[in-house]
Amino acid sequence: MANRTLTGRTVLITGGASGIGAACARRLAADGARVLIADVDGGAAAKLAAELGQHAVRADVIRAGDIEAMLDAAWQRWGRLDVLFNNAGIIQGKPLLDVTPADWDRLMDVNLKAVFFVLQATARRMIQQDPIAGSELRGKMIHTASIAAYRGGLPLTAPYAASKAAVVSLARTAAQAFAPHRVTSNCICPGVVQTPLWERLDAEWSAIEGWATGEAWKRRTAGIPLGRPERPEDVAGLVAFFASADSDYMTGQAINIDGGLVMGN
Numbered sequence: 001m002a003n004r005t006l007t008g009r010t011v012l013i014t015g016g017a018s019g020i021g022a023a024c025a026r027r028l029a030a031d032g033a034r035v036l037i038a039d040v041d042g043g044a045a046a047k048l049a050a051e052l053g054q055h056a057v058r059a060d061v062i063r064a065g066d067i068e069a070m071l072d073a074a075w076q077r078w079g080r081l082d083v084l085f086n087n088a089g090i091i092q093g094k095p096l097l098d099v100t101p102a103d104w105d106r107l108m109d110v111n112l113k114a115v116f117f118v119l120q121a122t123a124r125r126m127i128q129q130d131p132i133a134g135s136e137l138r139g140k141m142i143h144t145a146s147i148a149a150y151r152g153g154l155p156l157t158a159p160y161a162a163s164k165a166a167v168v169s170l171a172r173t174a175a176q177a178f179a180p181h182r183v184t185s186n187c188i189c190p191g192v193v194q195t196p197l198w199e200r201l202d203a204e205w206s207a208i209e210g211w212a213t214g215e216a217w218k219r220r221t222a223g224i225p226l227g228r229p230e231r232p233e234d235v236a237g238l239v240a241f242f243a244s245a246d247s248d249y250m251t252g253q254a255i256n257i258d259g260g261l262v263m264g265n
């Protein structure tokens, strides 16, 4: 349910053209935020931005030049950035014994290296800007980890789970580094969310097991305590909270939003 708690806040969402990022763009815009949707799929980002009356930039977050250009787009438009949603990510389903160095690098480049350098480049600018209107904070950073960070992943997602554990670690170090500058850093840890990312994982996983397409998804979602798969909109509520003033006194946290799949860390 949308409200106007984010009126005027400026938000950059990486990986904002699909899945969780897109649902958050919709929700945050409905809550009154001004949103810049960044995605390597520039066409999809532009389409969603046009639909929402918001803005888009094509950016591949593994490229340093694209990170700067993406931030320039925010600063040129608004002169500042209140909220970073550091969300772009990929997955690969492959048996641990078959993972190659190239698989490892491709995944870590997006899920860890890019998350770090987006965080770093944003923080450099945020710590120099005036506080957010009506807040004691200069900026807020939200990073997308996963419940895979805590439990280890599924047996087919070893590099992915490692990348997400590292994102939680980075978010906490950043929280310590930037608290004196009044910039916060928190993580969200979604569960099993119905998005194109999970469709790809289901296809890879089901093929490895010799199951029909959709079977891996069915099995993985069957035991969710709250009784249904997670929707991107379920995640958007938590991101809206982390973007709002209601979470201004939180930093260094990693919050599970998973229908009860993981209870405790």
Ligand SMILES: NC(=O)c1ccc[n+]([C@@H]2O[C@H](COP(=O)([O-])OP(=O)(O)OC[C@H]3O[C@@H](n4cnc5c(N)ncnc54)[C@H](O)[C@@H]3O)[C@@H](O)[C@H]2O)c1
Residues within 6 Å of the ligand: 014, 015, 016, 017, 018, 019, 020, 021, 038, 039, 040, 041, 059, 060, 061, 062, 087, 088, 089, 090, 091, 110, 144, 145, 146, 147, 189, 190, 191, 192, 193, 194, 195, 196, 197, 198
């Ligand atoms: N779907 C889930 O079950 C789930 C669970 C936990 C965490 N997550 C995490 O949530 C985030 C979003 O995933 P999703 O499920 O919405 O996936 P998705 O595939 O629907 O969306 C990811 C978006 O990121 C973009 N992207 C990928 N590589 C990029 C790059 N190098 N530069 C810029 N953009 C890039 C894609 O184009 C896409 O629009 C990811 O970090 C993912 O690991 C997803």
